[in-house]
Amino acid sequence: MSTLRVTAEKLIVLEHPNADALELAQVGLYRAVVAKGAYRTGDYAVYIPEQSVLPEELIEELGLTGKLAGARANRVRAVRLRGELSQGIVCRPAALAGADLEAAAGSGEDFAELLGVVKWQPPVPVSMSGEAVSAPDLLPWVDIENLKRYPDVFEPGEPVVLTEKLHGSCCLLTYTAATGEVQVSSKGIGAQGLALVETERNLYWRTVRAHGIPEVAARLAERLGAERVGIFGEVFGEGVQDLTYGATARAGLPGYAAFDVSAVIDGRLTWLDAAELLDGQLPLVPELWRGPFDRETVLAFAEGKETHSGRGLHLREGVVVRPVTERWSMLLGARAIAKVVSDAYLTRKGGTEYE
Structure with missing residues (x-):
């Protein structure tokens, strides 16, 4: 399992081939499905990776209540949305309103603690x-x-x-x-x-x-x-x-x-x-x-x-x-x-x- 870091990233926005109202925001080689028009190529946003566990208030803010994985519906995992693999969440949480995301991306600042995001720990039989x-x-x-x-x-x-x-x-x-x-x-x-x-x-x-x-x-x-x-x-x-x-x-x-x-x-x-x-x-x-x-x-x-x-x-x-x-x-x-x-x-x- 990878280390958990919630960071600001520069996006490349691509067309979703199967949905007029959706697009793909690329971070590295990951792609996350986002609402069309929410971001443009060159914009900065926060990337929350797979295997992150989100606090309830952030889940509610992002409109993801009942849509995440796990018994408590609070874990990020890869899903297919209209045929395209979506890995992680691209967002701009209210807690970071006014933050210089471009500068944060350059410094590699980790927002996990501020946002209350923690790494999922698998159960041990x-x-x-x-x-x-x-x-x-x-x-x-x-x-x-x-x-x-x-x-x-x-x-x-x-x-x-x-x-x-x-x-x-x-x-x-x-x-x-x-x-x-x-x-x-x-x-x-x-x-x-x-x-x-x-x-x-x-x-x-x-x-x-x-x-x-x-x-x-x-x-x-x-x-x-x-x-x-x-x-x-x-x-x-x-x-x-x-x-x-x-x-x-x-x-x-x-x-x-x-x-x-x-x-x-x-x-x-x-x-x-x-x-x-x-x-x-x-x-x-x-x-x-x-x-x-x-x-x-x-x-x-x-x-x-x-x-x-x-x-x-x-x-x-x-x-x-x-x-x-x-x-x-x-x-x-x-x-x-x-x-x-x-x-x-x-x-x-x-x-x-x-x-």
Whole structure:
């Protein structure tokens, strides 16, 4: 899940192909459906992204009562309006009347707190939770930003690799070489600096034991001369999320695919190529393509059927984009990595979004 920022943005306004009274306001590569004539290209407005939870008074002000997602009808999610995908909300809230939105866009000012907008937190099923303990040495996973929000993360023609984004639950494992300690957590629990106490009932611990991930991490730490090694993977199957890839997590061997590796070597955290280090040792997320970065190519690969099962059982969640050579992004203020989520995934019915 991406970080939450509610910012002022310069708009590009496009014609809605199927509605005379509607238009499309483009922010980055996102498009939000707006009333015709509300904005012109070059105007500045506030963009509230998907997975935002809005306060009741703002929902009422925007005329969205009963129209948003969730049990309380207060969560922003992607929808199709007259056939066009609308992602996020473009608006000019009364609380910002008189504000210089152009200046705010230039400075990157975040209006989330002022507007009372918070990030939606997915529920955590019992099988994915449990007793947690402080884990200051746990290597955490990071939020991946959406390429549609930050389309300039990669330079045109920069060598990149696309891997399939699987719909499961992120499993974090940290191995400490000096003590042999293994810490396991989820992304959400790990972000709090906590690890899960091992039990047979916990999905993540069952997965790491079943796939021998601690032993792989130990060998990798010795090979790299690392103080700590983090292996990050997706746990999936029936009983985890609505997309199963033909696996079951209710009994037996849960589905698992590794997608990233980090290591602390000589006191410095480094991100490494999971495919290069783990091939033949652990299941990996599928690599879909590599070549010179091109936005349209990436967007095209985000759509279609999943490939992990080898049978195209259901839709593809999306793709993750990385440079072939790991690097820092000044635009993100973090490592250069981004995702694109498929339109079909965003608008599917009956989907689950557990942490």
